[in-house]
Structures are given as structure tokens and as C-alpha cells.
Amino acid sequence: MSQKDSKDNTRVQRNQGKYKKSRAGKIIKRTILGVLAFVSLMIIIGTGVFAYYASSAPKITYNSLSSDNSTKIYDNSNHVIYRMGAQNRDYVKSKDIPKSLKDAVVSIEDRRFYKHHGVDPIRILGATLTNLHSSDDIAQGGSTLTQQLVKLSVFSTSSKDRTIRRKSQDAWLALQVERKYSKQKILEFYVNKVYMGGNNASVYGMQTASEYYYGKKLNQLSLAQTAMLAGMPQAPVSYNPYNYPKLAKERRDTVLDAMASNNAITAKQANAAKNESIKNGLTNNHKTNDLTNVNEKYVDSYVGKVIQELKSRGYNPQSGLSVHTNLDLSAQKKLYDLANNDNRVGFPNDTMQVGATLVDPKTGAVNAMIGSRKTDIQFGLNRAVQTDRSSGSTAKPLMDYGPALEYLNYPTYQLVHDTPYTYPGTNVQLKDFDYRYQGTITMRKALAESRNIPAIRTLQNVGINNATRFLSSLGMNFNSTLNLQNGIGLYISPEQEAAAYAAFANNGTYHKPYLINRVVTPDNVSHNISSNGVQAMSPSTAFMMNYMLKGVMNLPYGSGTEAKVPGLYEAGKTGTTQYPEGSYQGYLPSYAAMDSWFTGYTPNYSLSVWTGYDHQFQTGNYISAEQTAIAQKIYKYEMQYISQNKPNEDWVKPNDVTSVKSNGLNEYFKNGHQSIQNDSTTNSKFNTSSR
Numbered sequence: 001m002s003q004k005d006s007k008d009n010t011r012v013q014r015n016q017g018k019y020k021k022s023r024a025g026k027i028i029k030r031t032i033l034g035v036l037a038f039v040s041l042m043i044i045i046g047t048g049v050f051a052y053y054a055s056s057a058p059k060i061t062y063n064s065l066s067s068d069n070s071t072k073i074y075d076n077s078n079h080v081i082y083r084m085g086a087q088n089r090d091y092v093k094s095k096d097i098p099k100s101l102k103d104a105v106v107s108i109e110d111r112r113f114y115k116h117h118g119v120d121p122i123r124i125l126g127a128t129l130t131n132l133h134s135s136d137d138i139a140q141g142g143s144t145l146t147q148q149l150v151k152l153s154v155f156s157t158s159s160k161d162r163t164i165r166r167k168s169q170d171a172w173l174a175l176q177v178e179r180k181y182s183k184q185k186i187l188e189f190y191v192n193k194v195y196m197g198g199n200n201a202s203v204y205g206m207q208t209a210s211e212y213y214y215g216k217k218l219n220q221l222s223l224a225q226t227a228m229l230a231g232m233p234q235a236p237v238s239y240n241p242y243n244y245p246k247l248a249k250e251r252r253d254t255v256l257d258a259m260a261s262n263n264a265i266t267a268k269q270a271n272a273a274k275n276e277s278i279k280n281g282l283t284n285n286h287k288t289n290d291l292t293n294v295n296e297k298y299v300d301s302y303v304g305k306v307i308q309e310l311k312s313r314g315y316n317p318q319s320g321l322s323v324h325t326n327l328d329l330s331a332q333k334k335l336y337d338l339a340n341n342d343n344r345v346g347f348p349n350d351t352m353q354v355g356a357t358l359v360d361p362k363t364g365a366v367n368a369m370i371g372s373r374k375t376d377i378q379f380g381l382n383r384a385v386q387t388d389r390s391s392g393s394t395a396k397p398l399m400d401y402g403p404a405l406e407y408l409n410y411p412t413y414q415l416v417h418d419t420p421y422t423y424p425g426t427n428v429q430l431k432d433f434d435y436r437y438q439g440t441i442t443m444r445k446a447l448a449e450s451r452n453i454p455a456i457r458t459l460q461n462v463g464i465n466n467a468t469r470f471l472s473s474l475g476m477n478f479n480s481t482l483n484l485q486n487g488i489g490l491y492i493s494p495e496q497e498a499a500a501y502a503a504f505a506n507n508g509t510y511h512k513p514y515l516i517n518r519v520v521t522p523d524n525v526s527h528n529i530s531s532n533g534v535q536a537m538s539p540s541t542a543f544m545m546n547y548m549l550k551g552v553m554n555l556p557y558g559s560g561t562e563a564k565v566p567g568l569y570e571a572g573k574t575g576t577t578q579y580p581e582g583s584y585q586g587y588l589p590s591y592a593a594m595d596s597w598f599t600g601y602t603p604n605y606s607l608s609v610w611t612g613y614d615h616q617f618q619t620g621n622y623i624s625a626e627q628t629a630i631a632q633k634i635y636k637y638e639m640q641y642i643s644q645n646k647p648n649e650d651w652v653k654p655n656d657v658t659s660v661k662s663n664g665l666n667e668y669f670k671n672g673h674q675s676i677q678n679d680s681t682t683n684s685k686f687n688t689s690s691r
């Protein structure tokens with residue numbers, strides 16, 4: 001290659017290099033400009049969204065910032081029946097809050113509290129980076145202490161409300177709070193506002209908590225005790241020093257480390273406080289000046305279920321809610337009185353228990369509920385919702401005869417066999433309460449007398465799949481596959497059964513039972529709750545079942561005559577469960593029962609009552625033949641009381657149902673289905689007798 005060519009090559013390579021650098025520089029410049037434009041656009045959009053949501057933010061007032069966070073529960077007449085955490089708090093002014101507590105709260109909750117103006121971009125960025133790189137299950141929050149105060153004062157703490165809208169609004173309101181109040185006043189609000197846990201009490205505010213946990217004022221606490229209180233608001237249940245001392249100590253020590261890191265205390269002071277036992281100074285003589293509720297036992301079970309329902313819907317019961325329920329206080333008081341004080345009912349002792357639920361068939365609203373008697377514990381075992389006791393023969397309309405009417409189009413006078421019967425695949429014979437057989441009888445008579453064998457034969461004809469489908473339409477689903485034995489005993493609760501029977505009363509439309517009809521959050525947003533109706537069966541099936549179940553109470557041979565309210569249009573079913581064969585062990589009479597039920601209804605109400613003993617195998621804890629009527633009497637006197645000012649109307653026969661006379665009695669069939677053929681005579685898993 002000549003010297004000239006070499007120089008030309010070098011020149012070309014140099015020019016190419018300059019071109020590549022120039023091109024790369026342009027690409028970088030365009031990329032930077034593009035990123036800046038995108039960021040600017042996002043800022044503009046974000047600002048617009050923030051402004052839009054902030055414009056609809058609720059107002060925040062001095063009263064909302066300074067008041068307690070009590071949740072109020074109302075009956076259906078808008079009377080307060082229970083307050084969660086309402087206290088005659090020892091409100092502590094800023095000048096009386098020890099500096100050590102202020103330092104502890106700021107150090108653990110918001111180190112830059114005195115530097116920001118309500119919202120802290122640096123904190124938000126730090127929290128975001130921490131959450132991106134952290135393997136911990138607990139995410140770091142970007143909310144300032146002021147934002148936390150806003151959430152406690154005007155917003156629901158429900159997880160479903162953690163939206164961009166709410167985050168924008170709490171940021172906007174935090175800015176407004178910072179403009180109006182000093183840092184010291186904001187700290188004062190926070191210290192008096194926060195939920196601080198408690199055992200059998202709802203404690204709000206750190207001064208109240210100091211009295212509750214240590215029996216003394218805030219300014220009398222040690223550094224370690226102060227740090228413990230400052231750390232509790234994040235998880236007041238988990239950091240309860242009585243119940244979870246290890247977690248409480250870990251949290252207290254974290255607060256002490258944060259104080260040392262924030263130069264509020266020295267490392268030496270922190271270490272000395274860490275060596276103090278977490279239980280040092282705790283008192284068992286709790287002082288709260290608690291005004292938690294109206295202190296009436298008769299609402300205990302109902303309120304307990306309301307709180308469960310709140311949690312299941314995503315609400316924090318300790319977040320200052322107004323909870324409006326379906327409770328009919330008059331009906332509730334009457335039910336409580338019947339279970340605890342009315343001598344007409346005839347409880348043999350204070351150990352025998354009760355569970356009962358009253359439902360409105362047209363809506364599913366639970367109007368009353370009682371889950372215990374002769375007990376003092378708050379929110380104890382609620383037997384109205386327990387599902388570990390067999391329902392006995394109250395299962396027959398739900399699993400046997402209801403599906404037969406619906407799917408097999410049986411008439412009410414369908415012939416069924418009450419003859420010796422052995423469960424298939426076993427040598428176990430099914431028996432009735434009287435150990436007798438009646439031969440061929442009508443389905444209506446079999447149900448009225450609560451004969452077991454005809455019910456199981458009917459279930460066999462229906463098929464387990466159809467029966468399970470029918471039960472599912474009535475809100476009852478089971479973890480294991482049902483069998484023939486369940487035809488005379490389902491493991492369901494009085495609440496489930498009252499709602500299921502309510503579908504018979506409501507022309508076949510089922511409503512899932514519910515206690516809460518409206519929740520108003522602290523920002524005054526109202527959330528209405530209702531239960532949509534589901535057509536569980538045809539109106540003709542419901543009408544024919546009503547007719548048959550009237551016979552349980554009206555006919556001389558009916559099993560539920562003790563429950564009859566004179567002159568009232570009603571229907572219902574008895575249920576008892578006997579002890580398993582071989583369990584007598586010489587101390588149980590042959591007539592002894594483990595459980596006794598009665599579930600009955602009118603067009604206005606459905607009431608299911610269970611009675612029995614929690615420890616049914618202990619000596620003496622059985623139900624005698626006479627005592628099986630206790631459930632019926634509770635139903636009778638309750639239904640008689642609540643029906644006084646209600647229309648007394650009978651169910652109207654649908655057009656597709658025809659009436660005929662049979663043996664001098666009215667009977668019914670669905671048009672086009674008049675069969676009175678005998679049921680299957682094949683022997684059909686096993687159960688003891690049930691009535």
C-alpha cells in the first residue's frame with residue numbers, strides 16, 4: 001500500500017470514528033430527552049390525578065383529630081348497642097407528654113417528622129427502595145406520622161381502601177393538618193388517638209395505655225416502659241406484653257435502637273433499658289375507665305358475630321366505624337330471657353346450653369341470635385354458628401323430602417315404606433324412636449311423625465348428588481361427601497338452618513344470612529350491605545313443603561305440637577339425635593338424646609333452636625324425653641312474642657299446584673305429576689334413631 005493510500009485510510013477511519021461518536025451522542029441525547037419528557041409527562045399526569053382526588057377529600061376537623069376511635073354498633077332502630085373502645089380517656093396535653101415518649105414515637109415512626117411538611121418524598125423513596133430489595137415479609141411504609149394521624153381520624157383502615165385515591169387524599173389532608181397545627185399539637189393528637197390493644201378491653205391513647213398496662217401516668221414510666229408503649233401502635237395485638245412477651249421485647253428494643261440512632265438517647269442508655277424485663281411493672285389491676293358497651297349480656301353473641309362479619313368484609317373493627325345491624329333488640333331481649341330466666345321453658349340446670357338464630361325470610365337479615373346461656377364471658381362460644389352437632393331430623397326437609405318434591409315431583413301423599421331397613425353394605429339396621437314400623441304410609445305422615453326409614457328410602461330415590469345440589473342452593477356446602485346417614489342428621493349451625501328453612505317460607509328464594517346492613521367509615525362514606533336472593537327451589541316445592549311441615553305442629557300425631565302458637569300460620573320440624581349404639585355404658589337410659597332441635601317459621605320469621613350439652617358424654621349430660629320439648633318451647637314463646645304486630649297470612653298456592661282429597665285430608669301435587677307410586681324397597685351408611 002502506498003503512503004498516500006495509507007493516509008487516506010487513516011483519514012477515513014478517523015472520520016468514521018467521529019461519525020460513530022456523533023451518532024452515539026445523538027442517541028444518548030435523544031434517550032435522555034425522551035426519559036425527561038416521559039418523567040415530565042408522568043409528573044403532569046400524577047399532579048393532575050393528585051389534584052383530582054384531593055378535590056374530593058373529606059374535611060378534617062379538630063374534633064376528628066382529637067376524638068377517640070370508638071366503633072359504634074347500632075340495632076335496626078338506630079340505637080347504640082355496643083361501643084368498641086369508647087373510653088373516658090385521660091386525654092394528655094402536649095405539655096404533659098414526656099419528652100422521652102415524643103422522642104420514642106418520632107424515632108420509630110417518622111425520624112424526619114420535624115423536617116417535612118406532612119408528606120416526606122425522601123421517606124417514600126427510601127421505603128420504595130427498601131421494599132424492592134428486602135426479603136422481609138413486612139413492607140416498609142412511606143407514610144409520615146401526620147399521614148398516619150389522618151388515616152386514624154377520617155379514613156377506613158380496610159385493606160380494600162388502600163387505593164391511589166385514598167393515598168392522594170391522606171397526603172393532601174396531611175399537608176393541610178401541618179399548615180394548621182404545630183408539630184407538638186400533631187404529636188399530641190397522635191399520642192391520644194392510637195389503638196393500644198388490651199385484654200378484654202379496647203385501649204386507645206398512650207396515657208390510657210400507661211394506666212392500663214402499668215397503673216401509672218406516662219411521666220412515671222421508665223425508659224424501657226416508654227419505648228414499649230411507643231412501639232405498640234404498629235401491631236397492638238402482637239406486641240401485647242402479657243400475651244407475646246418475646247415479640248413485645250423485640251419491638252421495644254427496636255424502638256430503643258431507633259432512639260439511639262436518632263441521638264435521642266445514648267447507646268449506653270439503650271442497652272441499660274434493653275436489660276429491663278419486658279414484664280417489669282406490668283399490673284393485673286387494669287384501669288381503663290372503660291365505657292366499651294352498654295354492658296348487657298343479651299347482645300353478646302350477636303355483637304361477637306358482627307365483629308367476625310366486619311373482619312370477613314375487610315374492615316378493622318377498631319377503626320372508628322358506625323356499624324348498622326339488623327338486630328331487633330326487643331326480639332333479642334326476649335330470646336335471652338327465654339334462655340336464661342323464663343321458668344316456662346324448663347331447663348333442668350345451668351349447664352344445658354342453647355344456640356338460636358332468628359332470620360327474616362324475605363331478606364336474610366339476622367334479627368336475633370343467642371349462642372349461650374348462664375355465662376358471663378364476653379364473645380364466648382357462639383353455639384348459634386357452631387357446626388359440630390348433628391341437626392337430627394331437621395335435616396329431612398332439606399336433604400330428603402325437599403329434593404324429592406323438587407326433582408322427583410312427589411306429591412304430598414306419595415306412598416313410602418316404613419318397614420325393616422338395613423344400610424347397604426352393612427348389617428346395621430336403621431331404627432325409629434319407637435322401634436316400630438307402620439308399613440306403607442304417605443310422605444306427609446312420615447314427615448309429620450318424623451319416621452326415619454321412609455326418609456332414608458326417599459333420600460335413596462333422590463340420590464346423594466341431587467340432595468347435595470339442593471343443599472348447596474340453600475347455602476350449605478360440605479368438605480366431605482355426604483351419605484345416606486346425613487339424611488337424618490346434618491352438621492350445620494342454627495344460623496344455616498334458619499336461613500335454609502326461610503327459603504321454604506319465602507316461596508323458594510334463599511338469602512344468605514347477614515347481620516350488618518350498613519357500615520359508615522370515619523370519612524362518612526356509607527357502604528350498604530344486602531343479600532341477593534337465589535331461587536333455590538320452585539315456589540310449588542316450597543308451598544308443598546310448607547303444607548307438610550304444618551302437619552308437624554298441627555296434626556295430633558305430629559312431633560312438634562309443643563311448638564304450636566294457637567292461630568298462627570306456621571310450619572316447622574323437630575330434630576333429636578340419640579347416642580350411638582354401645583355408648584350407654586350402663587349410665588344412660590335408652591331414651592337419652594344428645595341434641596334437641598326445633599326449626600320453625602312463618603312468612604315473617606324463621607327461627608332455629610338447638611339445645612344440648614357441650615360435654616354430652618359426661619355423666620348426667622343427656623336430654624330426657626321430656627326435655628326434648630325445651631327447643632320447641634323457646635321457639636313457641638319467641639315466635640308468639642315477635643308475631644304480635646305482624647300480619648298473620650297463610651302461604652298462597654301457586655297455579656301449578658293442584659289440591660285433592662286423600663283420606664279426608666287436603667293433599668297437593670304439581671300439575672302433570674300425580675304419581676303415588678311406592679318408593680324404592682331396596683335397602684339402602686348407618687345412623688342411630690332420630691326424631
